[in-house]
Amino acid sequence: MDIAKLTIKEITTHIENSDAERRKELIEILKMDTRSAVQNLLIKLSKKEDRDRKEIERLEIMKSFEYQYIKRGARYIAGIDEVGRGPLAGPVYASAVILPIECVIKGINDSKKLSPQKRSLLYEEIKEKAVCYSTGYCDEKTIDEVNILKATFKAMKQAVEGLSIKPDVLLIDAVKIPDVDIFQVPIIKGDAKSFSIAAASIVAKVERDTVMDKYHELFPHYNFISNKGYGTQDHIDAIKKHGPCNIHRRSFIGSFV
Known part of the structure; x- marks a missing residue:
């Protein structure tokens, strides 16, 4: 040539x-x-x-927690993160992701730092490259019945139990999951510090956002396609004007209705 x-x-x-x-x-x-x-x-x-x-x-630095436990003999390390604890409407989601340590996914980061378009692209790449992944959720009725923290733990536990391979270690953003007999490592701001947790944050975010977009078609007054159920001013104004819809968390909106 x-x-x-x-x-x-x-x-x-x-x-x-x-x-x-x-x-x-x-x-x-x-x-x-x-x-x-x-x-x-x-x-x-x-x-x-x-x-x-x-x-x-940057990615190698984000894998520092994963490398730490691989050196101790762990083979499968799952990152766990949730999305949707704060919204006034809709479910809370949690995802668990196991990635090969040699995996390279450029741009992976805390889902909140990424554009919707970038999240969607990374979501597809994570699914393609993951050893396995799983998502759990609790709807607004469960959140109202048991409180948001317990509902979040329940969603996280579902995600872990849904993995096709049992992990040796769970890296979790900030918390420990009750009643899960796997070694757990809570990491403050883990979605920005751990490769696996960042991947889980992206999966959970994309899947919950997809659900909220569908709810927007059913309940267009509340602009769920934009606010995803969070307490933006237009969302609060819509609740005051139209009252709550079926997916609003009654325990969250008492001061508005």
């Missing part, structure tokens, strides 16, 4: 379709190409490689 005869578009495509070793070889060849467009492409590639390197370093 004569690089000098290729267009910039063809060169870019060829590099993107090459493995890491071949990519390095091509970059060395391109350094001898005097075309300004090629040199600009090399600058862009260099910046991208730098970003990728920094991202891999």
